[in-house]
Amino acid sequence: LVNKMDISDEEMDGDDGQWRSRFTGPEEPATSGWSVNSPPGVPHRVILHFDLDCFYAQVEMIRDPSLREVPLGIQQKYIIVTCNYVARERGVTKLMSVTDAKEKCPELVLVRGEDLTLYREASHQVTELLSSFCPLVERLGFDENFMDVTEMVERRMKETPPPEGYSFSGHVYNPSSELDSDHPRLALGSHIAAELRDAVHSRLGLTGCAGVATNKLLAKLVSGTFKPNQQTVLLPEDVGHIMESLGGVRKVPGVGHQTAKRLHQLGVVSVKDLQLLPLPDLVKEFRGAVARRLRNLSLGVDDSPVTPSGAPQSLSDEDSFKKMSSEAEVVEKIQQLLSRLVERMQKDGRQPQTFRLTIRRYTPTNKWFSRESRQCPIPSHLGQKILSGGPALQKDSAKHQSLLENWKCDLKKFLEFPSKIQNKEILESPKSMNEFFL
Numbered sequence: 475l476v477n478k479m480d481i482s483d484e485e486m487d488g489d490d491g492q493w494r495s496r497f498t499g500p501e502e503p504a505t506s507g508w509s510v511n512s513p514p515g516v517p518h519r520v521i522l523h524f525d526l527d528c529f530y531a532q533v534e535m536i537r538d539p540s541l542r543e544v545p546l547g548i549q550q551k552y553i554i555v556t557c558n559y560v561a562r563e564r565g566v567t568k569l570m571s572v573t574d575a576k577e578k579c580p581e582l583v584l585v586r587g588e589d590l591t592l593y594r595e596a597s598h599q600v601t602e603l604l605s606s607f608c609p610l611v612e613r614l615g616f617d618e619n620f621m622d623v624t625e626m627v628e629r630r631m632k633e634t635p636p637p638e639g640y641s642f643s644g645h646v647y648n649p650s651s652e653l654d655s656d657h658p659r660l661a662l663g664s665h666i667a668a669e670l671r672d673a674v675h676s677r678l679g680l681t682g683c684a685g686v687a688t689n690k691l692l693a694k695l696v697s698g699t700f701k702p703n704q705q706t707v708l709l710p711e712d713v714g715h716i717m718e719s720l721g722g723v724r725k726v727p728g729v730g731h732q733t734a735k736r737l738h739q740l741g742v743v744s745v746k747d748l749q750l751l752p753l754p755d756l757v758k759e760f761r762g763a764v765a766r767r768l769r770n771l772s773l774g775v776d777d778s779p780v781t782p783s784g785a786p787q788s789l790s791d792e793d794s795f796k797k798m799s800s801e802a803e804v805v806e807k808i809q810q811l812l813s814r815l816v817e818r819m820q821k822d823g824r825q826p827q828t829f830r831l832t833i834r835r836y837t838p839t840n841k842w843f844s845r846e847s848r849q850c851p852i853p854s855h856l857g858q859k860i861l862s863g864g865p866a867l868q869k870d871s872a873k874h875q876s877l878l879e880n881w882k883c884d885l886k887k888f889l890e891f892p893s894k895i896q897n898k899e900i901l902e903s904p905k906s907m908n909e910f911f912l
């Protein structure tokens with residue numbers, strides 16, 4: 475399995491799987507924007523979306539405060555995966571090549587960001603802190619969290635009903651809508667968002683943006699309106715505006731690369747096109763439920779619940795390379811990835827059940843580097859062995875090393891890895907990947 479937010483991340487540009495699972499709500503068509511999931515008597519949900527500012531760069535600036543004053547880029551391979559806002563003011567952008575970034579900003583300071591340990595830890599600390607205020611917190615990638623604060627809002631509505639014309643904290647997406655409407659629940663939501671951002675800053679030293687709206691889709695869309703370290707509320711009367719301002723359908727969270735391609739073939743390019751395409755035409759191309767979901771998303775309707783993430787279901791690590799063609803290189807790389815994973819499994823303490831290997835092959839015709847995976851159950855005795863060192867095991871101790879070696883050896887045998895890999899076809903033909911675990 476792979477990290478959702480890693481170098482050359484296809485979640486960001488190709489694969490809509492992550493969004494699909496996060497934005498798929500009940501299969502039934504949504505008849506209104508917010509009534510379906512609301513408890514009886516509650517007009518609508520109040521959903522927050524948090525997105526940390528220049529996340530990896532912030533973690534590095536906490537580690538070394540002198541980096542705050544300089545333009546800072548976080549480098550993975552040849553790419554600047556993110557940069558602080560000092561660097562952004564000088565023209566550096568996320569996902570710029572190191573060469574281009576240095577050209578734009580010769581004084582750019584680079585920090586390597588391949589080791590995700592600190593970012594992963596900070597990411598979980600944020601989710602944990604938010605969860606201590608309200609249990610409905612859902613992680614999205616490393617630096618985003620959704621929160622359903624409807625109940626918190628209702629409690630405040632009862633305890634201290636806000637006065638008429640109660641003002642918002644932070645920005646309102648369209649300030650003129652604020653003047654002639656009354657949205658006390660969203661206003662309370664905006665104050666809760668401000669309090670939570672404050673808590674994240676004072677306890678963890680991290681700043682971020684927040685969006686406040688009636689569903690996840692809209693909260694995510696509005697949260698980056700003012701960056702960095704600001705927050706924005708979207709009022710229901712401005713849903714049409716924000717959806718249409720997205721332009722292309724690919725900008726709608728939940729519409730991935732493949733879906734956008736299929737929509738383009740139907741002549742659907744803009745969000746407006748998608749709103750107007752007759753539903754039967756959409757159903758002809760996609761399954762009924764998917765067609766309805768697409769239609770709903772184009773209208774800013776999203777009934778998917780905020781699903782608490784809990785402990786991660788899988789632990790994963792990955793790396794990418796320009797070229798990897800010899801057996802020795804492959805084995806070495808897999809061993810590196812495995813030893814990092816073993817450490818994390820030991821810390822986690824749960825017995826692993828399944829092992830999955832994913833490869834991503836470059837082909838000139840498929841620049842999305844589609845992934846191929848094979849998985850197999852891990853026999854119980856191996857699973858126990860992985861954990862038997864216990865969480866207190868020291869990283870460098872001889873016992874740990876020998877356990878690791880032992881386990882890797884078992885695993886290799888189990889996968890028949892050495893003998894299969896000698897058949898170089900495994901690395902070359904997609905078909906023979908099937909033989910890997912069969």
Ligand code: TTP
Nearest residue numbers: 479480481483486526527528529530555556617
């Ligand atoms: P983002 O939220 O996209 O970016 P950011 O938090 O750095 O900056 P912003 O202030 O604009 O929100 O991504 C979060 C982190 O994920 C980012 O710090 C680095 C990492 N990342 C990748 O590993 N690969 C990628 O392609 C992108 C875009 C980000």
Ligand code: MG
Nearest residue numbers: 525526527617
């Ligand atoms: Mg961010």
